[in-house]
Amino acid sequence: MPEGDVSEVGDQTSVPADVRSEHCYDVIVVGGGIAGLSAAYRLRTHDTLVLEASERPGGRVFSHSSDTGIQNFGAHMFGGPGTVVGDLCLELGLSLRPIDAGLMGFTFQDQLMLDAKPALLPFLIPLPPLARISLLKAGARLRIGAARAGSCLARTAQNGWDQMTEARFANGDDKTLSRYLGVLHPAAAKIMQAITERCGGDPTQISAGHGLRSFANVWSSSSPGFNLCGGSSKFPEALAAALGNRLRLGSRVNDVSREGDGVVVTGQDGHGQPFRYRAKTAILATPAPITKRIASDLPEPTRNALGEVRYGPFLSVSVNTTEDTPGLLEETYAVSTPQAAFSVLFNQATNRFSLGGHELGGSLMMFAGADRAAQLLSLSDDQIIENFMDDLKRLIPSLSGITNPTVCRWENGAPFAFPGRSSLQPELTRPIDRVALAGDYLEFPNMEAAINSAHEAARRVSAWL
Numbered sequence: 001m002p003e004g005d006v007s008e009v010g011d012q013t014s015v016p017a018d019v020r021s022e023h024c025y026d027v028i029v030v031g032g033g034i035a036g037l038s039a040a041y042r043l044r045t046h047d048t049l050v051l052e053a054s055e056r057p058g059g060r061v062f063s064h065s066s067d068t069g070i071q072n073f074g075a076h077m078f079g080g081p082g083t084v085v086g087d088l089c090l091e092l093g094l095s096l097r098p099i100d101a102g103l104m105g106f107t108f109q110d111q112l113m114l115d116a117k118p119a120l121l122p123f124l125i126p127l128p129p130l131a132r133i134s135l136l137k138a139g140a141r142l143r144i145g146a147a148r149a150g151s152c153l154a155r156t157a158q159n160g161w162d163q164m165t166e167a168r169f170a171n172g173d174d175k176t177l178s179r180y181l182g183v184l185h186p187a188a189a190k191i192m193q194a195i196t197e198r199c200g201g202d203p204t205q206i207s208a209g210h211g212l213r214s215f216a217n218v219w220s221s222s223s224p225g226f227n228l229c230g231g232s233s234k235f236p237e238a239l240a241a242a243l244g245n246r247l248r249l250g251s252r253v254n255d256v257s258r259e260g261d262g263v264v265v266t267g268q269d270g271h272g273q274p275f276r277y278r279a280k281t282a283i284l285a286t287p288a289p290i291t292k293r294i295a296s297d298l299p300e301p302t303r304n305a306l307g308e309v310r311y312g313p314f315l316s317v318s319v320n321t322t323e324d325t326p327g328l329l330e331e332t333y334a335v336s337t338p339q340a341a342f343s344v345l346f347n348q349a350t351n352r353f354s355l356g357g358h359e360l361g362g363s364l365m366m367f368a369g370a371d372r373a374a375q376l377l378s379l380s381d382d383q384i385i386e387n388f389m390d391d392l393k394r395l396i397p398s399l400s401g402i403t404n405p406t407v408c409r410w411e412n413g414a415p416f417a418f419p420g421r422s423s424l425q426p427e428l429t430r431p432i433d434r435v436a437l438a439g440d441y442l443e444f445p446n447m448e449a450a451i452n453s454a455h456e457a458a459r460r461v462s463a464w465l
């Protein structure tokens with residue numbers, strides 16, 4: 001089973017006086033996910049050290065390559081040129097491939113709809129009349145709300161980072177998405193739930209603003225975006241290569257404290273050996289609950305706000321396929337599957353036979369989020385694979401040569417905004433002496449947000465240095 005989240009462990013370190021502690025770095029970055037790596041990359045002309053707990057860089061950006069093809073387990077839709085993600089990939093010499101396909105297919109009552117325009121789906125899904133009316137009403141409310149969310153984003157993008165992120169959370173923060181949508185027919189509610197799972201929470205948990213922002217992203221003209229040639233992990237791997245020995249893998253931080261005019265970072269390396277490093281400043285690029293645990297001397301209101309951030313679980317199962325002619329999914333990127341064990345099927349090898357870059361096998365990622373993922377997390381990998389494979393073969397019987405089914409569990413899959421979430425933002429973004437926070441939980445969670453927060457943290461650190 002590939003490693004997803006780094007689970008929390010208690011403080012097991014008794015720190016001896018360590019010779020390495022004599023050196024004082026300019027900045028220590030804790031966490032080698034995409035936020036930590038891009039912060040360190042920005043600060044690479046300084047004396048920088050990145051400490052990452054796991055044995056690979058990238059955190060929730062994670063793919064694996066083998067001689068049967070690429071398998072993706074985490075982030076896969078990249079922004080193109082003009083976004084911070086796209087521009088950084090290009091700066092690193094990576095190749096982006098447009099996802100040249102209809103964004104969304106749909107299955108319901110075992111009917112596979114791949115060619116319909118998303119706006120027409122509510123008319124085509126086999127539903128009883130009351131369920132169809134309910135779905136159409138919900139769709140209209142989403143369209144109106146998402147358009148409003150989109151224009152709010154455009155307006156606030158002109159402001160500074162703090163005001164911008166605050167405004168993004170404040171929009172639609174007074175109620176849940178399910179209250180915003182009103183009472184739905186059970187069949188319409190099931191469809192809605194499957195579509196919103198990738199927010200990490202169900203419509204009864206996420207704020208209306210968070211749900212609408214997610215739809216605004218999906219319906220934006222730049223969606224679905226780009227895939228990274230060679231697999232998503234090429235991105236953190238390229239950042240790691242640029243950082244060289246500034247990045248230490250297998251280094252789990254247990255405590256970050258401000259001491260004298262600097263910061264002391266302690267933890268354990270991959271051999272169980274304690275370490276203790278000193279720096280002038282630190283960037284904490286770990287998920288909110290871990291940041292709260294390791295940074296015990298942050299101001300109490302900031303620690304409290306970190307503890308209030310809510311995450312939902314994700315679970316992905318990836319497979320390769322061995323077809324040698326274009327199959328049913330050749331021109332489809334995502335198929336919503338509300339009645340399967342998973343909620344979306346992502347084709348990671350779209351247009352494999354018509355575009356370059358898929359010289360190896362086909363690649364599918366089955367995804368579950370929120371409550372559906374929470375229930376699956378209690379099953380063994382074999383049980384999950386059996387459930388997912390049964391549904392995959394039932395939905396697309398023509399798929400041939402399915403190999404390498406692999407489960408990846410993300411207990412902290414995505415932070416989601418809930419009603420009242422905006423009240424945390426001032427404490428989460430407030431400047432703290434010598435320590436800056438970074439991570440996708442500071443914004444609408446995706447790679448773009450993680451890197452934006454990292455650039456802001458790097459800006460603060462540069463000002464202190």
Ligand SMILES: Cc1cc2nc3c(=O)[nH]c(=O)nc-3n(C[C@H](O)[C@H](O)[C@H](O)COP(=O)(O)OP(=O)(O)OC[C@H]3O[C@@H](n4cnc5c(N)ncnc54)[C@H](O)[C@@H]3O)c2cc1C
Binds near residue numbers: 035078254450
């Ligand atoms: C299944 C899935 C699909 C997604 N799809 C997309 C998508 O298509 N597009 C998109 O833009 N985003 C997507 N995302 C979201 C995206 O992956 C995240 O928003 C982003 O990668 C978060 O980066 P981060 O650096 O903030 O956090 P993380 O990636 O969680 O990085 C935190 C790092 O801290 C490390 N760490 C934890 N504890 C310690 C410790 N004690 N000491 C040292 N290190 C520690 C972790 O190992 C990890 O590497 C997806 C996420 C998932 C899980």
